[in-house]
Structure formats: C-alpha cells, structure tokens
Amino acid sequence: MPNEIDLVRARINIVDLVGQRVLLKRAGKEWTGLCPFHDDKNPSFRVSETLGRYKCWACGASGDIFKWVMETQRVDFREALEMLARDAGVTLSHRPSGETKSKRETYTQAMAIALRFFRDELPKASHAREYCESRGLDEATILEWQIGYAPDIGDALASRIKRDGIPLADAQELFLVDSDAGGGFYDRFRGRLIFPIHDERGALVAFGGRLLGDGIPKYINSGDTPLYSKRRVLYGMHKAKEAIAAKGQAVLVEGYLDVIACHRAGVRTALASLGTALSEDHAKLLKRWCKEVVILYDADPAGQNAAERAADVLQAEGLSPRIALLPSGEDPDTLLRSVGPAAVLRVTEGGVTPLDYRLKQLGERLDPSTDEYWQEVVHAIAKEPSAVERSKHMIALSNRHPAERDPERALRNLRRQVAAAGRRLRQSRRFAENATKPAEVVVDRSLHPFEQTLFRALLEEDLRERAHLAIQDERLFLTQTGLELSRAFCEAFPERPPLGPPANWLSHLEPEWARQRLGDLGLDQTVKIDGDELSGAVSRLRLELEKRSIREMHRDTQLDDEGLAEVARRLRKVAGTEASG
Ligand SMILES: [Zn+2]
Known part of the structure; x- marks a missing residue:
C-alpha cells in the first residue's frame, strides 16, 4: 500500500x-x-x-x-x-480491513439493487405514471433524477434482495426493509414514488418516498444508516455543486419536488435538507461551495418559521442568507407549473436579509406603539452579525419611536439597548459552547529561529545534506520541539537524507505533527534560507551549546586550577566569536 x-x-x-x-x-x-x-x-x-x-x-x-x-x-x-x-489511474490492491470493506460493498450493492428495482417498477404502475404526469415530471426528468416507484406489496423488494444474495439484516440497516414479529422482512417503502438521495460526490446513500395520493405520512425518508446521515446530506447537492460554486450562491428549498422544479426552471443551484431542519453540518457543507444562500420555503407559518431558523444556522456559520418570499399558497413546483420557469427564477433572485425579513414580520404581527414591539425589534437587531446592517436599521427606526420624539435621543437609546442585548446573546452562546466543547490540549510546537532555519534547509535539495548532518547532534536543540523533530527526521531517514522534492518524501515523516510542522516551515515566508543562513544558524546553535556547557562546568564547584583555566579560555573564545558574529 x-x-x-x-x-x-x-x-x-x-x-x-x-x-x-x-x-x-x-x-x-x-x-x-x-x-x-x-x-x-x-x-x-x-x-x-x-x-x-x-x-x-x-x-x-x-x-x-x-x-x-x-x-x-x-x-x-x-x-x-x-x-x-x-x-x-492507480489500482489499489490492498484493503485496510477486509471485513469493513466487504460490508461496505454489500451495502453499496444492496442500494444499487433497490434503485434498479424501484426504477423498473415505475413504468409498470399506471397510477404512479399518471401522478408523475400531473406533477409535470416528464420522461427526461424521471431519467435525470432516477425517480422510481415502490409497489404496494409487502415484501417485493425484500424478496429481490434475498434472491440476489444480500443478507436481509444488511438491507435492514440501510432502511430498505424491516423485520416483523415473526422474523420475516417487509419493505420499508410501499406504494410510494421513490427519490434516490445522493451525497455530494454522487454516491447513492438513501431513498425518500412520497405518497401518491393524500395520506399520512406524506413523506418517508431513510433514517440514518451506515451510508447516510440526514444532518449531512442535502438533496440535489451532487447535481448543484458546480453551479453553486460558479455562482457563489445556493438556493435552499423544502423538498425533492421543489428541487427538481427549480432545476427544471433553470435554477440549477437548488437543493434541500430532507426530513430535518437545516443543521450546522448542512451549513458547513454549503460554506465549502458558496457564500450566499437564498432560502425559498413555503409561505405558510411553518415554512416561514423554518426559514428564520435556517437563516440563523447559516449566519452562525458565516454565510449570508436571504429569505425569499413565495406567493402565498405556492411552492416552486406549483409556481413552475402555474406560471412558468421565469417566475421561479424571479423569486430566487429576490429575497431580503434576515433582519429586513424579521422587522417586516414584526411590523405585521405587533403594534409599533407597544413596548413588546420595540423589545422584539431590539432583539432582532442584536442578532444581526453585520454592524453596518445594525446601524442602518437603528437609524431608520429611530425616527419612528413612539415615546421618544427626538430621533437622536431615540437612536442613542436604541444603540444602548441593542448593545446590551448583543452582550446577553454572546454570553449565552459562549455558555452553550463551553458546555459542549471538551477542553483542548494545546501543545506548544514553537521552534527557535535558528532551529527554524536548520529544519527549513532540510527542504532544499542543495542544503539538505548539510542540514541532515547538523541535526544528528541532538545537543544543539534549544526547544523540545526541535529535539523531537530532529529525532523524527533521523528515524524516518536514518542513513542519508531523502532525495528529490519534499512532496516525494515528506509523507514518510512520523508522526503527523512533525510532517505538518516541517511542511509549514516550507510555506513560511519569514524563514530566509540559503547556504550562508544555514551556516550562520548552525554556528549560532553550536555557540549556544558551548555557552551551556561552560555554564555547567562553572556550576561544578570541584573545578581545579586547570579546569578554571579551561573555562576562562573557552569564555574568551565564545566572547570573540560573538563579537565577530
Ligand atoms: Zn484559513
């Protein structure tokens, strides 16, 4: 390997x-x-x-x-x-642990069998095809999103999986089947349109099923499995990520059909969190691809609450969310079908900042002449991370304060209240963080500047041999890190220094921190390195060593005359070297 x-x-x-x-x-x-x-x-x-x-x-x-x-x-x-x-183009021969690998292969195989099965069933089920037609899901869309159908038979998929030699216990772990009291297995998805769920790299990890007609529950999604964590996977990410990276923006919608509708309308940056609220992990995933997120949830109260929560999660991760409002009673899917792609596009291009959104909601919900309204306003502004945004809104609102006629005084009051609310908010956040975070052990990995030069020289082909020779003398090092790093290097390359660019050999250095420390030195612009710098650093380190050993001799009270003369001679020499260096 x-x-x-x-x-x-x-x-x-x-x-x-x-x-x-x-x-x-x-x-x-x-x-x-x-x-x-x-x-x-x-x-x-x-x-x-x-x-x-x-x-x-x-x-x-x-x-x-x-x-x-x-x-x-x-x-x-x-x-x-x-x-x-x-x-x-490298074929890997070795497998780290045969057991877990073959298990993973079994899982992947079971998922592929299930996908094939669902996709084969859709053309056979006329009512499912009719439903697709009514939702505007044409052949091309069904093909592109690999939409399938789970028939309403108790164990059709279970029998298929068993026939193909996959243990049903493994399929159960993948949320494909479940066991009944009698020890048999039945299908988890029955009588549902099936949407395969892929992770961002395009690996099939789960399924979502939607009931064709009315009923409860309308949606069933795979629970967390060895392949799938719903807190980490966003539906549509594997198709949307390139467009998201190119645009620097993602569009967050509520469900599969919304994602598909957006993509069909040309909004190829759409994705959804499924069966769960947007999580911190989702936000982290998004942050790797973009800076801005347009939240496009349903206009009903549940959707709007969810949008506000999602905006909080995104802001906490440093993303810039905007909340877009759909026309009441519409979702991207219905909008696409009733008005057309341009309408969907227009909505995703709109949207207001979370603070604008909250203030508008407050204005509709509460009477601006009440204390309650102003308390909520203060809280909403305090939550806004951007000082510019906070200030802009405080100035605008100070003209409308019912109790305070003088806008300047109103503004001062508002600033004071917002600052206090902000402090309380940060305190409670810190408290929550401290409660969940384990204390980290911080190891000091600092090196003396001379040591830095010495190690840095190891990365240069023309200086490597000299530096390698120098680090053999362990007594030279002034820091524990220097000592340990030299030992690590000599252990990895005991006989002679490695050849070629560090990219070829740095990975052989153990442990990880040593690799990292040396690699970091190579990218550190402040460490200057050439032959003279190296010679200088080595002789300074030797000088320091000499001084240490003189100090030790000096501490030795048993020193005879000859010893004292030796100390004096060496001290003169050190002083001379220092004066000339
Ligand atoms: Zn950074």
Whole structure:
C-alpha cells in the first residue's frame, strides 16, 4: 500500500487539485489564494508544488493532497485515497480491513439493487405514471433524477434482495426493509414514488418516498444508516455543486419536488435538507461551495418559521442568507407549473436579509406603539452579525419611536439597548459552547529561529545534506520541539537524507505533527534560507551549546586550577566569536 500511496501522490499535482476549488495565483515558487477554510479577505492561503502541501497563515489549516480531500469532501483517509487513486489511474490492491470493506460493498450493492428495482417498477404502475404526469415530471426528468416507484406489496423488494444474495439484516440497516414479529422482512417503502438521495460526490446513500395520493405520512425518508446521515446530506447537492460554486450562491428549498422544479426552471443551484431542519453540518457543507444562500420555503407559518431558523444556522456559520418570499399558497413546483420557469427564477433572485425579513414580520404581527414591539425589534437587531446592517436599521427606526420624539435621543437609546442585548446573546452562546466543547490540549510546537532555519534547509535539495548532518547532534536543540523533530527526521531517514522534492518524501515523516510542522516551515515566508543562513544558524546553535556547557562546568564547584583555566579560555573564545558574529 505505501507504494500505491506514493504513486498517487506523485501523479496528483496539489496545485491542480486545490485549484479546482480555490482561485490560485502564482507568487514566486508558490501559489496563493483565499483560504477556503475560513472567511478570508486577503489571500493567506499558500500552496507549494515542491512540498506537495498547502497552508493557511490565518487559520492554520494545512496538509497534503489526502488531507485536502478529507477536509473538503469530508471523507476519511481511505475514501480520500480511493478517490485520488481513481483520478490518478492507480489500482489499489490492498484493503485496510477486509471485513469493513466487504460490508461496505454489500451495502453499496444492496442500494444499487433497490434503485434498479424501484426504477423498473415505475413504468409498470399506471397510477404512479399518471401522478408523475400531473406533477409535470416528464420522461427526461424521471431519467435525470432516477425517480422510481415502490409497489404496494409487502415484501417485493425484500424478496429481490434475498434472491440476489444480500443478507436481509444488511438491507435492514440501510432502511430498505424491516423485520416483523415473526422474523420475516417487509419493505420499508410501499406504494410510494421513490427519490434516490445522493451525497455530494454522487454516491447513492438513501431513498425518500412520497405518497401518491393524500395520506399520512406524506413523506418517508431513510433514517440514518451506515451510508447516510440526514444532518449531512442535502438533496440535489451532487447535481448543484458546480453551479453553486460558479455562482457563489445556493438556493435552499423544502423538498425533492421543489428541487427538481427549480432545476427544471433553470435554477440549477437548488437543493434541500430532507426530513430535518437545516443543521450546522448542512451549513458547513454549503460554506465549502458558496457564500450566499437564498432560502425559498413555503409561505405558510411553518415554512416561514423554518426559514428564520435556517437563516440563523447559516449566519452562525458565516454565510449570508436571504429569505425569499413565495406567493402565498405556492411552492416552486406549483409556481413552475402555474406560471412558468421565469417566475421561479424571479423569486430566487429576490429575497431580503434576515433582519429586513424579521422587522417586516414584526411590523405585521405587533403594534409599533407597544413596548413588546420595540423589545422584539431590539432583539432582532442584536442578532444581526453585520454592524453596518445594525446601524442602518437603528437609524431608520429611530425616527419612528413612539415615546421618544427626538430621533437622536431615540437612536442613542436604541444603540444602548441593542448593545446590551448583543452582550446577553454572546454570553449565552459562549455558555452553550463551553458546555459542549471538551477542553483542548494545546501543545506548544514553537521552534527557535535558528532551529527554524536548520529544519527549513532540510527542504532544499542543495542544503539538505548539510542540514541532515547538523541535526544528528541532538545537543544543539534549544526547544523540545526541535529535539523531537530532529529525532523524527533521523528515524524516518536514518542513513542519508531523502532525495528529490519534499512532496516525494515528506509523507514518510512520523508522526503527523512533525510532517505538518516541517511542511509549514516550507510555506513560511519569514524563514530566509540559503547556504550562508544555514551556516550562520548552525554556528549560532553550536555557540549556544558551548555557552551551556561552560555554564555547567562553572556550576561544578570541584573545578581545579586547570579546569578554571579551561573555562576562562573557552569564555574568551565564545566572547570573540560573538563579537565577530
Ligand atoms: Zn484559513
């Protein structure tokens, strides 16, 4: 396996890989861009081809091609390796643990069988086809979204899965079948139109089923399974992500039919959270692809409450949401069918900020001459993260205060109240965070500047041999990190230093922090390095070592005359070196 990993590493260019997500500009030997891991205003993100690593100097994110895929696609190392191996055309022979892998294969196989089954059933069911027609789901749409049908027979899918040799217990884990009291299995989805749910990479992970007529429950979605977490998957993401990245904006709707309607209307940035409110994980997923989210929920009170909550979640993750209002009684699906694609497009292009939206709602719900109205106004403004927005609204509202005629005094009062409410809000948030977050152990990984130069030289081919020789002397190091890093390096490359660009060998360094520390040094613009810098750093470290050993000798009270003379001689020498250096 190590050979395969190296082969993948050699074939995947980190600049190309990162460049698919981040706009990179050349800066000397490296590339820079806006960091995708935090809200970056100035390019703090650097990528080095020779190191095969990236690093953000603002938020500290750093890693190699595998870490990049793990972080941006949210997968584990194994999956990242598989994805990159596919891109690199490398066939992986070894499997880390046969058991879990074959289990995963079984799951994937069971899902594929179920999908095939549902899709084959749709043409056979005339009432399902009629329903599709009534909802404007034509052949092309059914094909594109792989829509199927689960017949209203107790165990049609269960028998198929069993026939194909998949244990029904595994299918049960995937929410395809359930067991009855008698030990038999029955289908989870019956008499429903089936919408396959894919994760952002396009892997089939779950199904959603909609009842054809009226009844309860109208929708059934897979529960969480080994393949699916509803808090992390957004319906339509795999089809929408490119358009979302290109536009910098996503459109969040309520259900499958809304997503499909939007895409049919040309709004290819639409997606939905299914059977659950928008979660923090959903927001994090969206944030990797865009900055702005238009929330397009139903105009009924439930939909509007959900829209406000979604806006809170998005704002908390640093995204800019807008709430768009649908005409009353319409959803994107009905709007598309009754008015047409242009109407859907127009709605998604509208929308107001969450604060504008809340103030409008308050104005409709409460009497602006009451204290209750003003209390809610203060609370709504305090929740707004942008100071500019807060100020704009406070100024506008100060002219309308019923009790305070002088707008300037009204504004001052309003500012004071909003500031106080903001403090209370932040306090309660901090309290909630502290309650849930475990204390982190922070390890100091700082290096002395001379040590930095020494290690930095290891990354340069023409200096590597000299630096490698120098770090063999453990006594030179001034920090614990320096000592441990030198040991890690000598352990990984005991005989002679590695050859070629660091991208080829950095990954052999263990543990992870050592790899990261050395990689970070390579991307650190403040560490200057050439032959003279290296010589200077090594002799300064030797000098420091000499001083330490003199101090130790000096502490030795048993020193005889000869010893004292030796101390004096060495002290003179050190002083001389320091004066000339
Ligand atoms: Zn960053």
